[in-house]
Amino acid sequence: MEAFKKLNSTAVPIQIENIDTDQIIPARFLKATDRKGFGDNVFRDWRYHKDGTENQEFPLNDTTYSGQILIAGNNFGCGSSREHAAWALTGYGFKVIISSFFADIFKGNALNNGLLPIQVSEAFLKVLFETIQKNPETHLLVDLENQTLSIEGSDRYETFEISAYKKQCMINGYDDIDYLVNNRDKIIAFEKKNS
Amino acid sequence: MKKTLFDKVWDSHVVERSDNGPDILYIDKHLIHEVTSPQAFNELEERGIPVFRPDQIVATADHNVPTQNQHLPIKDALSRKQVNQLTINCEKNGITLYGLGHEYQGIVHVIGPELGITQPGMTMVCGDSHTSTHGAFGSIAFGIGTSQVAQVFASQCLLLSKPKSMRITVNGTLKKDIQPKDVILYIISKLGTDSGTGYFVEYAGDVFEAMSMEGRMTVCNMSIEMGARGGMIAPDQKTFDYVQGREFAPKGADFDKKVAYWKTLPTDEGSSFDAEFKFDAADIGHMITYGTNPGMGMKVTEKIPSLKNDSFKKSLKYMGFNKGESLINKPINYVFIGSCTNSRIEDFRIAAAYINGKHKAENVHALIVPGSQQVDAQIRREGLDKVFEEAGFELRQAGCSACLAMNDDKIPQGEYCVSTSNRNFEGRQGPGARTLLASPLMAAATAVAGKIIDLNA
Numbered sequence: 176m177e178a179f180k181k182l183n184s185t186a187v188p189i190q191i192e193n194i195d196t197d198q199i200i201p202a203r204f205l206k207a208t209d210r211k212g213f214g215d216n217v218f219r220d221w222r223y224h225k226d227g228t229e230n231q232e233f234p235l236n237d238t239t240y241s242g243q244i245l246i247a248g249n250n251f252g253c254g255s256s257r258e259h260a261a262w263a264l265t266g267y268g269f270k271v272i273i274s275s276f277f278a279d280i281f282k283g284n285a286l287n288n289g290l291l292p293i294q295v296s297e298a299f300l301k302v303l304f305e306t307i308q309k310n311p312e313t314h315l316l317v318d319l320e321n322q323t324l325s326i327e328g329s330d331r332y333e334t335f336e337i338s339a340y341k342k343q344c345m346i347n348g349y350d351d352i353d354y355l356v357n358n359r360d361k362i363i364a365f366e367k368k369n370s
Numbered sequence: 371m372k373k374t375l376f377d378k379v380w381d382s383h384v385v386e387r388s389d390n391g392p393d394i395l396y397i398d399k400h401l402i403h404e405v406t407s408p409q410a411f412n413e414l415e416e417r418g419i420p421v422f423r424p425d426q427i428v429a430t431a432d433h434n435v436p437t438q439n440q441h442l443p444i445k446d447a448l449s450r451k452q453v454n455q456l457t458i459n460c461e462k463n464g465i466t467l468y469g470l471g472h473e474y475q476g477i478v479h480v481i482g483p484e485l486g487i488t489q490p491g492m493t494m495v496c497g498d499s500h501t502s503t504h505g506a507f508g509s510i511a512f513g514i515g516t517s518q519v520a521q522v523f524a525s526q527c528l529l530l531s532k533p534k535s536m537r538i539t540v541n542g543t544l545k546k547d548i549q550p551k552d553v554i555l556y557i558i559s560k561l562g563t564d565s566g567t568g569y570f571v572e573y574a575g576d577v578f579e580a581m582s583m584e585g586r587m588t589v590c591n592m593s594i595e596m597g598a599r600g601g602m603i604a605p606d607q608k609t610f611d612y613v614q615g616r617e618f619a620p621k622g623a624d625f626d627k628k629v630a631y632w633k634t635l636p637t638d639e640g641s642s643f644d645a646e647f648k649f650d651a652a653d654i655g656h657m658i659t660y661g662t663n664p665g666m667g668m669k670v671t672e673k674i675p676s677l678k679n680d681s682f683k684k685s686l687k688y689m690g691f692n693k694g695e696s697l698i699n700k701p702i703n704y705v706f707i708g709s710c711t712n713s714r715i716e717d718f719r720i721a722a723a724y725i726n727g728k729h730k731a732e733n734v735h736a737l738i739v740p741g742s743q744q745v746d747a748q749i750r751r752e753g754l755d756k757v758f759e760e761a762g763f764e765l766r767q768a769g770c771s772a773c774l775a776m777n778d779d780k781i782p783q784g785e786y787c788v789s790t791s792n793r794n795f796e797g798r799q800g801p802g803a804r805t806l807l808a809s810p811l812m813a814a815a816t817a818v819a820g821k822i823i824d825l826n827a
Binding site for chain 2: 190191192193195197198201202203205206207208209210220225248249250253254255256257258259261276277278279280283284287288338339340350351352354355356358359361362365366369
């Protein structure tokens with residue numbers, strides 16, 4: 176997993192609530208047996224019209240917006256547990272997702288792939304949408320060490336929550352497998368006790 | 371200290387608890403399928419880590435399999451490769467596989483319980499969010515991502531922070547013909563799609579106590595549709611009777627010993643929950659969804675509400691519905707009875723009882739997809755296949771099918787489908803398809819009428 180400490184980037188706003196993982200990556204693209212290539216089909220059915228042409232109104236196709244941060248409406252990532260959704264977002268180039276609420280499984284999947292989910296207040300989310308829509312060149316600053324998200328050139332910022340363990344994993348690029356495999360003795364002892 | 375059902379099962383599986391970090395939680399059973407496992411196998415292979423406890427893993431092919439001509443090679447090259455990869459991975463790692471052609475093959479959440487793999491008090495995971503189904507037996511069962519599939523392969527454990535607890539109580543008696551699916555669609559319509567996020571739910575009260583095991587599975591299955599990682603129902607005599615005698619259930623004295631333990635699992639009286647909701651069974655009617663998330667549901671006799679927010683408007687636009695509209699008499703061309711929510715024998719008995727002696731409407735394509743080969747065989751033993759056939763319904767072979775439309779079973783662009791599955795997301799049943807979630811009884815009635823009807827009218 177890639178380590179993550181800080182990010183300074185413009186952002187892409189998708190002001191839709193309850194974005195489910197079927198929208199992030201539709202099931203018909205889940206036939207691959209490796210993790211590559213999902214970025215090409217991220218938000219496939221919103222990015223393209225039925226005839227295959229690009230939907231210019233969708234923020235990812237709107238050249239006004241760019242960057243490694245996605246800002247989305249409340250309850251992002253609900254539905255299917257498919258980790259392909261996280262792979263599609265990182266494959267496209269996103270490193271941070273901001274929303275006022277994340278679905279559980281998606282949040283875990285994101286963290287396991289070095290994609291940082293930042294939960295902000297509804298009020299701050301509104302400010303972020305307004306700011307980016309008004310000036311798409313605005314940079315957002317993410318500081319994982321200090322757990323802050325700020326708007327460059329303004330005094331607006333918010334702190335965000337992340338578990339201390341996951342924070343260390345992100346900063347160092349470690350994942351849970353290393354931790355669990357190192358605890359196998361304890362796991363075997365648990366099995367013996369319960370058999 | 372008073373403990374909930376959830377506390378008892380969780381606490382008995384904690385290998386190590388750290389004060390500020392997550393628990394190491396031991397997993398008893400790991401179910402896998404072809405779509406969310408290949409990358410996990412790759413990961414282990416790349417890191418040179420062997421599968422730790424292959425005997426505690428069971429595999430099947432369900433998401434991406436055709437529901438016709440399963441004896442022939444899969445036509446779609448990518449699907450064929452993915453299903454073959456599962457076979458290779460299972461052989462290489464010594465994992466039991468019930469693949470295509472096996473008499474136990476089927477949807478992972480249907481075969482677990484029917485084979486007796488699912489038992490009270492267990493921890494179970496699968497790379498599929500509807501793993502919550504198994505909570506019907508009083509087990510902690512939840513969906514995981516592929517990185518976590520790899521973690522369980524490597525250690526038979528997961529690193530997790532203990533979720534908060536919620537109890538949803540429904541007391542009273544359900545009105546005639548109200549189905550378990552109506553109960554859970556009603557609950558989700560009241561609480562919303564994100565109300566359960568961060569929680570594990572216990573369903574309690576008269577309604578769930580009276581419900582069959584199949585019904586309890588339908589309810590627990592959809593816990594994830596309100597955001598909850600899982601849902602549970604206290605095990606009782608009905609649970610023990612269901613488990614007893616199944617292929618992998620404990621036998622003889624072992625079984626009796628287990629039952630004695632299982633009887634200690636129900637929530638202690640006076641336990642507290644982080645959140646509690648109570649509903650009255652008498653208020654629940656035949657339910658249907660009108661929007662693009664499972665929380666957008668109503669009694670079929672109600673009218674679509676009027677909300678102002680953009681996401682609501684976008685949803686109605688996709689569905690081609692108007693606020694304030696009634697769905698009664700809305701023509702429907704597609705009906706799907708199947709999926710891990712409603713593809714067990716009881717679901718098909720209910721549909722067949724309604725359909726018997728009637729015929730589907732001319733405009734309707736009606737698809738019946740059993741959850742497993744064993745359900746399929748049972749359908750034939752009971753002669754339900756004849757009922758479906760004579761009524762013009764198409765009986766297919768076992769798999770996830772049109773619930774997520776990974777295979778050829780897709781609903782065409784713009785068409786409405788009354789479906790017994792669990793998600794009405796945009797494009798879930800095929801690009802541009804419009805899904806209305808309902809019970810097997812509502813689905814059968816829609817197929818016969820060719821339109822949405824009020825069963826009580």
